[in-house]
Structures are given as C-alpha cells and as structure tokens.
Amino acid sequence: MGMLNTVLMLLAVPQAQAAPPTTPTTPTTPTAPAAPAAPAGDARRLDQVAWLGRMLYTFDRAAWVSTDALLAKVSKDKLAGVGGYVVEPGEGEVLHVTYYMGTGDAARAFFVADVRGGKVTASTMLAAPTPLTPAQAMLARARDVAAKAAVERGYKPCTSAPFNTVVLPLGKDGPTAVYLLTPQKDAQHYPIGGHFRVVVGPDGAVLAKRPYSVSCLSVPLAKLPKGAAPVALTVNYLLEPTPSELHVFASYNLGLPLVVATSDNSVWQVAGSRITKVPPAK
Numbered sequence: 001m002g003m004l005n006t007v008l009m010l011l012a013v014p015q016a017q018a019a020p021p022t023t024p025t026t027p028t029t030p031t032a033p034a035a036p037a038a039p040a041g042d043a044r045r046l047d048q049v050a051w052l053g054r055m056l057y058t059f060d061r062a063a064w065v066s067t068d069a070l071l072a073k074v075s076k077d078k079l080a081g082v083g084g085y086v087v088e089p090g091e092g093e094v095l096h097v098t099y100y101m102g103t104g105d106a107a108r109a110f111f112v113a114d115v116r117g118g119k120v121t122a123s124t125m126l127a128a129p130t131p132l133t134p135a136q137a138m139l140a141r142a143r144d145v146a147a148k149a150a151v152e153r154g155y156k157p158c159t160s161a162p163f164n165t166v167v168l169p170l171g172k173d174g175p176t177a178v179y180l181l182t183p184q185k186d187a188q189h190y191p192i193g194g195h196f197r198v199v200v201g202p203d204g205a206v207l208a209k210r211p212y213s214v215s216c217l218s219v220p221l222a223k224l225p226k227g228a229a230p231v232a233l234t235v236n237y238l239l240e241p242t243p244s245e246l247h248v249f250a251s252y253n254l255g256l257p258l259v260v261a262t263s264d265n266s267v268w269q270v271a272g273s274r275i276t277k278v279p280p281a282k
Contacts (some may be wrong), residue, residue: 053248146178158194158216193217
C-alpha cells in the first residue's frame with residue numbers, strides 16, 4: 001500500500017480500542033511533532049488520531065504566537081492583502097512559520113518566525129518579499145483549495161468569526177490535511193462542533209472531506225467555586241466509535257481530559273494525546 005493510501009485509510013477508518021485507563025493525566029504542551037512509527041494491529045487508528053491531534057495543537061499554537069510576533073512589528077492596519085501563512089516542521093523540534101502576501105504564483109513571503117515549545121525563538125521581517133518555496137507554495141495552494149471546497153460543500157463556522165485554518169503536511173510530497181475550525185470566541189464556551197477537514201493531494205485535487213459533528217455544539221465551561229478545579233469535560237460524539245483528533249486538540253486547548261461517549265455507546269478518556277477506553281461500570 002502506498003503512503004497516500006495509508007494516510008487516507010488512517011484518516012478515514014475508525015477501528016481501534018485502547019486498554020482501560022489508569023490514573024487520569026492533565027495534558028501538557030507538546031513539542032513539534034514527529035511522525036509516529038507505523039503502529040501495529042488495533043492501535044493504529046488511535047495512534048494516528050493522537051498524532052494528528054498533537055499536530056493540530058502544535059501548529060495552531062505556532063500560528064498564534066508567531067502572529068503576535070508579527071503584530072509586534074507591523075500594525076494590523078498595514079497588513080491588508082496578507083494571503084496567509086504556512087507552518088513547516090524544521091530541525092530540532094522547531095516549527096518554521098512563513099507569512100505571505102498575495103495568492104497563487106504571485107504569493108510572496110514577507111515575515112518568518114521560528115517556534116519551539118510554543119514560543120517564538122526568532123523572527124525576521126524580510127528585506128524584500130520573496131517567492132514561496134515549492135513546498136510552501138503547495139501548502140498555500142492546499143489552503144486555498146480547501147477554502148473553495150468548504151464553500152462548495154456548505155461548510156460554515158458555528159459563530160460569526162471566520163474559520164481558524166490549520167494546514168498540516170502529511171509527509172514529504174504527500175497529501176495535506178486542511179482543518180477548518182470554529183474558533184473559541186469567549187472563555188465561557190468551547191466549540192466542540194463546527195469543525196471540518198479537507199484532504200488535498202500534491203496536485204491540488206481534493207481527495208477527501210468530512211465534518212466532525214452533525215450540528216453546531218458549544219460546550220459551556222462551568223464556573224466553579226473559588227479554589228475548585230475542573231476534573232474533565234464530558235461530550236458526546238455520534239459519528240464514530242472512537243474519539244477523533246479534534247478531541248485531542250480540545251484536551252490540549254482546555255488543559256483538561258475529555259470524557260467522550262461515542263456512537264457505539266463506548267466511553268473514552270482523552271487526556272492530551274493519551275486515549276484510553278473506560279471499562280463499563282459493574
């Protein structure tokens with residue numbers, strides 16, 4: 001089986017169950033992700049979900065902190081015409097973020113930043129705009145293709161804010177997974193619904209697309225008495241018998257484990273990238 005078919009299978013086919021959990025753990029910030037070794041047997045699906053969720057969180061945070069670095073050097077009103085950004089894995093767990101103006105062949109990089117451990121370690125405003133590298137141009141094109149496919153498919157965010165887009169390269173010369181995420185607008189609610197994925201091939205063709213919920217769903221984050229701390233967040237997930245990478249992403253974002261009830265009436269705990277099945281009550 002080729003790499004492309006393997007990636008699409010892992011993205012599309014839920015098939016795993018994990019061992020019963022031990023002590024719950026609170027997720028910590030992951031470092032820049034490395035592709036996992038090919039897992040064996042029934043663990044394959046959950047290993048891939050955990051990896052994708054870590055990538056989502058790490059790439060999304062890299063975009064967030066590098067945007068802050070950009071705005072520290074250029075006022076927001078002078079950034080009209082920015083086409084977007086791409087995030088690429090670098091050496092030593094560094095993520096390289098490139099911001100560009102324009103679209104297509106006219107796209108030109110103007111600001112770059114390196115992020116490690118969720119913090120900007122270096123940033124540079126380029127002396128002159130430069131063409132994107134072929135790898136960067138492929139990621140930028142995937143972003144544009146996914147945006148067009150979302151409109152054609154009727155994918156819309158669950159709030160008035162535009163999608164937060166995360167573009168994940170799935171290996172050298174492989175497909176690209178573009179996640180279109182409903183952003184969190186306030187600290188009192190977290191959007192569990194309103195998220196989508198479009199997989200784009202190296203040639204720009206749409207290979208797959210899917211939603212992660214059947215409707216919009218915003219989970220209220222309860223206010224607790226002073227001194228109390230939340231233990232976990234409970235959600236239902238009706239599309240698959242196992243949690244998805246969006247649950248891993250949410251766990252990292254919230255700093256909380258998620259208890260996920262899935263389509264086959266199973267219950268799972270997602271604590272960062274650790275996914276375990278909860279045994280039935282006796």
